Amino acid sequence: MLRVALFTDTFAPDVNGAALTLARWTDYLREHEVPCIVFAPEGDRAQPVGSEVERFRSIPFFLYKECQLAIPNAKQINNRLRAFSPTLIHVATPFNLGLFGASYAAKHHIPLVASYHTHFDKYLDYYRLRWLEPALWKYMLWFHRNCERIYVPSRSTLAELKNKDFNNLEIWGRGIDSTLFSPTGQREQVWAKWNIRPRKYIILYVGRLAPEKGIEILMESFKRLPERLRSQSVLVVAGDGPLSRVMDPVAHGLPADTVEWLGFVTGIDLAEWYAAADLFLFPSATETFGNVVLEAMASGTAVIGAGEGGVKDLICHGHNGWLCPANDAQAFAEAATQLLDNSVLRGQLASAGRESSRSHSWDSIFSRLLASYQDAASPKMLPAARM
Structure with missing residues (x-):
């Protein structure tokens, strides 16, 4: 049975594309009776109470303080993961929580997938940090090296990462709530x-x-x-x-x-x-x-x-x-x-x-992603993880 542990540095009620997409995705998993647990930072906004989300103290990301990086509590995470017994780990951040999730997957031989949400390399120009780009790409390649899948949101992102020697890339597109967003405003x-x-x-x-x-x-x-x-x-x-x-x-x-x-x-x-x-x-x-x-x-x-x-x-x-x-x-x-x-x-x-x-249906997008999850988590001869 598929059981998913998601590690992310942004999640609802944060208001950004990644947070809202991940929240919608975990709702879809639960609606389809796929157990899911989320590890995410505390935020400035009121957060819903629920046993499915583990929150951690956080610090501002150095590029801008409004973005928070979680400080993982190893004992708390290990206890929850042992009790939850995930069959697939999804890391949606390459930073603190993502590192913990990837390390746990390697140590316990659990299939690992990742999703790529942000062009951090493109941000560097705006913060006068272009000199960090070679080190950033080297780190990103190292971080994703054990992933069964790396989900990207668009063709252009897939092409860019492929050009940087990433493997196992797959498009996970985005949908639209056509009942909310429609030409009916007054x-x-x-x-x-x-x-x-x-x-x-x-x-x-x-x-x-x-x-x-x-x-x-x-x-x-x-x-x-x-x-x-x-x-x-x-x-x-x-x-x-x-x-x-x-x-x-x-x-x-x-x-x-x-x-x-x-x-x-x-x-x-x-x-x-x-x-x-x-x-x-x-x-x-x-x-x-x-x-x-x-x-x-x-x-x-x-x-x-x-x-x-x-x-x-x-x-x-x-x-x-x-x-x-x-x-x-x-x-x-x-x-x-x-x-x-x-x-x-x-x-x-x-x-x-x-x-x-109209071609961007959440149901069709998520059904394909769930099938990809199931394939990634299926028993196979996994290579020895490199940590």
């Missing part, structure tokens, strides 16, 4: 609900406010819109992070009411903003997938994204969205200008994006 209700002055155009960004997400490019591209369009538009930003201070429009030479920073927004509130927006502007060049891009597409909103990483796997330029060169604020401004001026083209992109999103 803009007037959104204006009133958030007490925001109505404008002709809404340009939306959803995501973490951090350097690697291209926040400076977001602000600069909005600033470079022609005055005739910018004066009729509002840039709505949903998210939080270390660059929240950048959301001050006055500091960018813009009128105070042209940028609305909402902070963290989830659920129906977020879905309403997606559906109300005219454009979704997403300049991040570091995505392994781009969950928010898929959410915007499902909501019937035209997307302008950076032609890098997982985003370029979701967007076919000129068909279901628009791609711009990474870190090019002028290109983003020109694309936004073209689409705001051309409602027919904007509508065509939105409609095609909506249609594209």
